[in-house]
Amino acid sequence: MTGKLGMGARVLQNMVNARSTTSLDALDEGLVDIPRKRITAILCRLISDGYVVRHSAGSYQVTKAGVEADKKGYKPGPQRKATGRAKPQPASLRQKVWQTLRMRRKVATPDLLANVCDGDPNVQRGGVYKYLKALERAGYVQSLAKRAPGTAPSSNGFKIVLLLKDTGAVAPMVNWRDHRLTDLNTDEVIDFSEVAA
Numbered sequence: 098m099t100g101k102l103g104m105g106a107r108v109l110q111n112m113v114n115a116r117s118t119t120s121l122d123a124l125d126e127g128l129v130d131i132p133r134k135r136i137t138a139i140l141c142r143l144i145s146d147g148y149v150v151r152h153s154a155g156s157y158q159v160t161k162a163g164v165e166a167d168k169k170g171y172k173p174g175p176q177r178k179a180t181g182r183a184k185p186q187p188a189s190l191r192q193k194v195w196q197t198l199r200m201r202r203k204v205a206t207p208d209l210l211a212n213v214c215d216g217d218p219n220v221q222r223g224g225v226y227k228y229l230k231a232l233e234r235a236g237y238v239q240s241l242a243k244r245a246p247g248t249a250p251s252s253n254g255f256k257i258v259l260l261l262k263d264t265g266a267v268a269p270m271v272n273w274r275d276h277r278l279t280d281l282n283t284d285e286v287i288d289f290s291e292v293a294a
Contacts, residue, residue, distance in 0.1 A: 103284035104131050106171045108139045109148060112159045113167045121155045130286075135279070190214075190224050195268030198238065198260040205245035205255045229258060231271040234289040235278040237262045 148163030244254030265282025
């Protein structure tokens with residue numbers, strides 16, 4: 098059951114089970130698959146939600162509201178006010194790609210590049226393709242077999258990308274070192290290391 102909980106719910110549950118103040122170090126040791134930086138971000142959100150209080154630097158305790166939220170099955174989401182959830186960064190390349198995919202649902206790569214790249218698309222082409230590759234390996238987008246007509250006579254055409262999984266306004270983050278995608282809309286972490294490139 099625990100494995101199916103989101104990261105925020107797991108941090109809160111760990112703190113409730115501790116039944117006393119909990120240190121950041123203890124959370125880091127107990128939740129080895131969640132990066133320390135992410136635990137810190139979750140704690141900030143839990144504090145802003147009123148579910149956790151900070152006693153001193155690196156020391157935290159669950160409130161009564163936090164215990165109740167854990168009992169009900171804590172699911173952070175955009176429907177609540179002041180969740181502390183990451184907000185879209187409209188200037189980032191990743192966010193522009195994600196917004197375009199959400200608006201268009203199905204888009205040819207030249208159109209995507211034209212929409213997200215300021216100035217010369219060739220400068221940012223590699224970053225866009227790398228992000229699309231991660232989204233595809235994590236199951237968020239699919240490259241269609243049908244291609245858009247190319248501009249050169251010898252062209253095989255342009256790839257068309259279809260959005261399969263729209264989870265919210267914030268673009269998923271990619272960690273290529275660990276081959277993981279973190280969806281900040283759902284707190285889901287997807288390991289795509291085993292997926293064929």
